[in-house]
Amino acid sequence: MPxxxxxxxxxxxxxxxxxxxxGRLGIGEIARSLNLPKGTAHGIIRTLQDVGFVEQDKTSGKYQLGATLLHLGTSYLDVNELRSRSINWADPLAARSGEAVRIGTLLDGKVLVVHHVFRPDDILQTLDVGSLLPPHATALGKVLLAYDVGAANAVTQREPEPYTRRTLVKARALTRALSEIRDNGWGAEIGEMTPGEAGIAAPIRGYGGLVVGAIGLSGPVDRTCDGSGNPRPALVTYVRDAARAVSRDLGATRW
Amino acid sequence: MPxxxxxxxxxxxxxxxxxxxxGRLGIGEIARSLNLPKGTAHGIIRTLQDVGFVEQDKTSGKYQLGATLLHLGTSYLDVNELRSRSINWADPLAARSGEAVRIGTLLDGKVLVVHHVFRPDDILQTLDVGSLLPPHATALGKVLLAYDVGAANAVTQREPEPYTRRTLVKARALTRALSEIRDNGWGAEIGEMTPGEAGIAAPIRGYGGLVVGAIGLSGPVDRTCDGSGNPRPALVTYVRDAARAVSRDLGATRW
DNA sequence: CAACAGTGTTCGGCATTGTCGACCGGGGTT
DNA sequence: AACCCCGGTCGACAATGCCGAACACTGTTG
Known part of the structure; x- marks a missing residue:
């Protein structure tokens, strides 16, 4: 490739x-960070500003991202197969389970949230479509890693950040968890990202059976897990059913 | 400016x-649309693909926007003053009015939605942060046009698209409505975008008193308007209060 | 079955293009 | 008032990326 x-x-x-x-960045900081001459950086930024990708704060002269990017980003959602196919199944899953549902895919070794359905009983939640989640501490992320050896290696390479006492940071523990996910066909996370919160996720397969994303729910441990501290079997079934349905929509015939 | x-x-x-x-576009279509040689277009797209801004559909070879853009777009939201300041006031407005609330700003003569609070009683709504609304047929849009002569001229220049029978398309009718908005300090739209739906909006001013955005609510006519077909005064007050509060947060002292 | 009309992709020569570093002008701070 | 750092500008040089033709491939058409 040239x-x-x-x-x-x-x-x-x-x-x-x-x-x-x-936050905002000055042109000097930018040029220094990227080892570019100031003049060069300025030329590029001027153009980016003309097309609306960056904006300049009048008073401080510093730069920040522009509004056009927001529109472009959401336009991506309209085109995205994974998202458009999964929307129809995410709502029922949220309704049946009573928990918040998210759909994610791997981007640069992190989990990009492409869809989010609020928990039915609570509207005051922040939407995090477009945000990046840590792959090793979320149910969505661990499922995605389980079916992407490259990304999994990258994560285990250097010890990832611990969010709680239960976060899996050791390479051995993580690879073991991933192997377990492959065996079961689904994965969970219990208090590994936020204490008292848990998640359940299953892989979404696209054409040819390749894993292209994951769907999962998350909520308080006392609602999503049973007495012995395991994810409620009924919820697991819901999630797996939803994942299977989306996969079928995406053309994963061999399944 | 060079x-x-x-x-x-x-x-x-x-x-x-x-x-x-x-949808997806082939490289030929792109090159033709922009009057570029095919080879040139390919070079640009290749790099856009390398940086993750576009993705290529393996089977058809066509191109579409990439996932990285989604993340960049939402990163913009974190930085955006207007949005971050207005979030605190949008929720109460939605709660008090019982209707969906949106905050928008002008982008390329259209209304870019930067924040959206669902109607409290209904969760099955599609989030339209990042989408572009027509300026002449929405309350948000008309308010923004009222304080931006350049954009208003551009819209009235050629007759805009009529969505319903009540949509204002004639230049005279539109400029008159905008002048009225300037006099009142707020604007409304009744069935001009979708039959049976209405909206109320007020301008948000930034530092120096310049209008930088608008906040408004929208809902069924029978709830948002009184018997004589005018917007309910109570709702108007709510909207104006919210707009004023956000403006104050943004540093619009003279107000 | 072969010719064709599409597609996306590659390649190398030419000159347009963008890079670069020094130079302005202005706000703060010392 | 000297200084320092800021963003912005300019012009010369050559590296860069543009361009058009040629390639490999697929599916369709005569």
């Missing part, structure tokens, strides 16, 4: 940088 | 094109 277009790659790097470091 | 970086501007045009024509 080389990339330099300026576009640089522009993308700038956008990524602006996204990661939340 | 010229733009050609390749970046072209890349942005491609992304815009992919966003507007929902």
């Amino acid at each position: 080389g990339q277009v330099q300026s576009i790659a640089r522009a993308a790097a700038i956008l990524r940088l602006l996204a990661s470091s939340s | 010229g733009q970086v050609q390749s970046i501007a072209r890349a942005a045009a491609i992304l815009r094109l992919l966003a507007s024509s929902s």
